[in-house]
Structure formats: C-alpha cells, structure tokens
Amino acid sequence: MLQVENMTVRFAGLSAVSELSFRVEPGEIFTMMGPNGAGKTTAFNAITGFVRPAGGTVSYKGVSLLGRTPDQIAGMGIRRTFQNNGILREMTVLENVLTGLELAIPRAFWRTVAGLPSARRAEREAVRQARAMLARMGIAELADRTAGDLSFGQQRLVEISRALVAGAELIMLDEPAVGLSPSDRHHLGDVLRGLARSGIAVVLVEHVQDLVMAVSDRILVLNYGKCLAEGTPDAVRNNQAVLEAYLGHE
Ligand SMILES: Nc1ncnc2c1ncn2[C@@H]1O[C@H](COP(=O)(O)OP(=O)(O)OP(=O)(O)O)[C@@H](O)[C@H]1O
Ligand SMILES: [Mg+2]
Structure with a gap:
C-alpha cells in the first residue's frame, strides 16, 4: 500500500533520513521508533508532502507521492496527526x-x-x-x-x-501516547488494533515502549536517519544494535 524506497531527506549538510526503505500493507500497524532526532518526524513529513526528499521514491497504491502537496496526499487517503499540534x-x-x-x-x-x-x-x-x-x-x-x-x-x-x-485508508500518528496515563495508553492501543482490524494501515511514531510492543506488527528502528533494525516486536527488542543505540542515548 505504502512503499518507501531509499528515501533520503537532507537539511543543509545534515542527512536527517538516509536511504530509508519500508512498506506498509492494509490492516498493519507499522511503527518507527528511535532516539530523539533520529528522523522519525522528518520521514513522516517527507511521505506526507511537507518536505521534499532529496532522493528515493515514495508511492501509495502504486502512485508516486513525490511532488504532491500535503492536501493532495491527504486527499488520496493518507491522513496524519502532528507531534505537538493537537486539537483546536x-x-x-x-x-x-x-x-x-x-x-x-x-x-x-x-x-x-x-x-x-x-x-x-x-x-x-x-x-x-x-x-x-x-x-x-x-x-x-x-x-x-x-x-x-x-x-x-x-x-x-x-x-x-x-x-x-x-475515510482515510492509511493513518500516520506522530507520538500519540505522549502524556497519556497507562490506562489511556492501553485504550489507545485497543483503538489502534481496532482500526487495523477494519483494514486501515497505521504508521506509528512512538517512544512509549509498552504501547509499541503491544500493538505493532512490525517495528523499524531509526538511528541518525538510518534503519538500524526492522522486524517483529520480539526481534527488535532483542536486537543488539538497538539495545546499544538506546543505551548510547541514555
Ligand atoms: N526543518 C528542519 N530544518 C533543519 N533541520 C531539521 C528540520 N527538521 C528536523 N531537522 C533535523 O533533522 C533531524 C531529525 O529530526 P526529526 O524531528 O525528524 O527527529 P525525530 O526522530 O522526530 O525526533 P523526536 O523524537 O525528538 O521527535 C534532527 O537532527 C533535527 O534537528
Ligand atoms: Mg519527532
């Protein structure tokens, strides 16, 4: 459904996202995690037309999203929330x-x-x-x-x-669990699973580990803009490179 291939996003000299590739299918919860500044929001912004990738391709149902405006991309059925810009x-x-x-x-x-x-x-x-x-x-x-x-x-x-x-078919949520109580996080997890069961693809950026581990079908760990690991929650949890990246940032 969503296919990202070798996507790179640069700000001045900095590669905020480097050669990132992943796919998301309908009914799946795909999570990007990684330390602060890893490039998670930038990846969201590039997919949803808020910043222009310097390289790579992004396509949705086989149609390229590159060069489209955020409104056009939203109109194609990809909707998102913002990290800090919540409700009115x-x-x-x-x-x-x-x-x-x-x-x-x-x-x-x-x-x-x-x-x-x-x-x-x-x-x-x-x-x-x-x-x-x-x-x-x-x-x-x-x-x-x-x-x-x-x-x-x-x-x-x-x-x-x-x-x-x-009527979005793919929803991208940037850190929806920040500031939530454990019971609210649990409820949010149930809501996300319910959306996925109804066939909606969910792309999640999240730090909150209990939520991520409980709801994700697959997790991609970003570090300095690069994919460090991708796999099931269990595989990622036990990945040595991931453990080191997180310890290195504590
Ligand atoms: N508009 C911008 N101009 C210049 N640099 C930027 C811009 N947006 C992000 N960056 C830089 O790109 C890198 C990735 O930032 P990004 O916001 O994508 O990280 P993140 O993984 O979402 O972090 P967080 O967990 O803190 O939300 C950081 O080094 C950041 O300073
Ligand atoms: Mg962010």
Whole structure:
C-alpha cells in the first residue's frame, strides 16, 4: 500500500533520513521508533508532502507521492496527526472532527451555498459522519464538549477521529501516547488494533515502549536517519544494535 524506497531527506549538510526503505500493507500497524532526532518526524513529513526528499521514491497504491502537496496526499487517503499540534482547543469536539472533512467538502462550497437547502443537507450529512466517527472511537458523548477541557487521552482520540473522518485508508500518528496515563495508553492501543482490524494501515511514531510492543506488527528502528533494525516486536527488542543505540542515548 505504502512503499518507501531509499528515501533520503537532507537539511543543509545534515542527512536527517538516509536511504530509508519500508512498506506498509492494509490492516498493519507499522511503527518507527528511535532516539530523539533520529528522523522519525522528518520521514513522516517527507511521505506526507511537507518536505521534499532529496532522493528515493515514495508511492501509495502504486502512485508516486513525490511532488504532491500535503492536501493532495491527504486527499488520496493518507491522513496524519502532528507531534505537538493537537486539537483546536477552543472548538467543540464535533467542530474539531468536522475540520477533517474540509478537504472532502471545501469551505468555499459552504460560503457560496450557505442557506440553501442543499447546503443544509450536506452539512447535516457532514455532522452525521463526524458523529459516527466519534461513536466508532467510543467518545460519542463528548461531541459537544470544548476540546481543550478533555483529558489528553480523549484529546488524542479526537485527533484520530479528525484524521479518519474523511475515510482515510492509511493513518500516520506522530507520538500519540505522549502524556497519556497507562490506562489511556492501553485504550489507545485497543483503538489502534481496532482500526487495523477494519483494514486501515497505521504508521506509528512512538517512544512509549509498552504501547509499541503491544500493538505493532512490525517495528523499524531509526538511528541518525538510518534503519538500524526492522522486524517483529520480539526481534527488535532483542536486537543488539538497538539495545546499544538506546543505551548510547541514555
Ligand atoms: N526543518 C528542519 N530544518 C533543519 N533541520 C531539521 C528540520 N527538521 C528536523 N531537522 C533535523 O533533522 C533531524 C531529525 O529530526 P526529526 O524531528 O525528524 O527527529 P525525530 O526522530 O522526530 O525526533 P523526536 O523524537 O525528538 O521527535 C534532527 O537532527 C533535527 O534537528
Ligand atoms: Mg519527532
């Protein structure tokens, strides 16, 4: 589904990502882990069109993503969350999720036809879709709450709802477990497994080991932009190079 081949990303002299290759298939949870600065977010940014790789290829369902804008890539069914840029705190949960439909229903459309019965129908349909997404995440009852008042765990589920509401088939999550309590992490893990069971491909960047080990089908460990190891959670956990890289950074 997603295929990355020999992808390199450079910033000035620094190779933030070097010759990275991996594939992700539908229904799979693929995790990138690695120390701070290893290049995980940069890899996400390159795949989703926020930075341009200096080399290599990135394709989705056989179609190259290189040279496409973030909006175009999102429109192809790849959605993501951001490491620090979470929810719109002042807005309600429902409004947050509706922003995820803007690509599907352009804002200009709303402005032009505001007040027309057809626009009201379209808006009702968008609200129905957003509420259905919240129900699927198990947070339907939070729809009218102000997003900034929720717990971190709930906020994370809102972000994921927003990312998925337009029908994403591949979702990329950058450190979704940061700041979550153990029980919220556990719940997030269940949510991710549920998404994968429904056929969605999940690409995760995460440090939190208990979550990563519990949910990942495969893990790729990045270190200084390079793939240090790739394999099942058990294989990676016992990999000598990985142990050394992590100890070296403590
Ligand atoms: N826009 C940029 N301009 C210059 N250098 C950058 C830029 N973005 C990232 N870098 C550098 O690229 C390297 C990889 O950064 P990146 O943010 O991808 O790491 P990360 O693995 O996501 O780390 P963290 O775990 O801290 O989020 C770092 O050395 C970082 O300083
Ligand atoms: Mg990062």
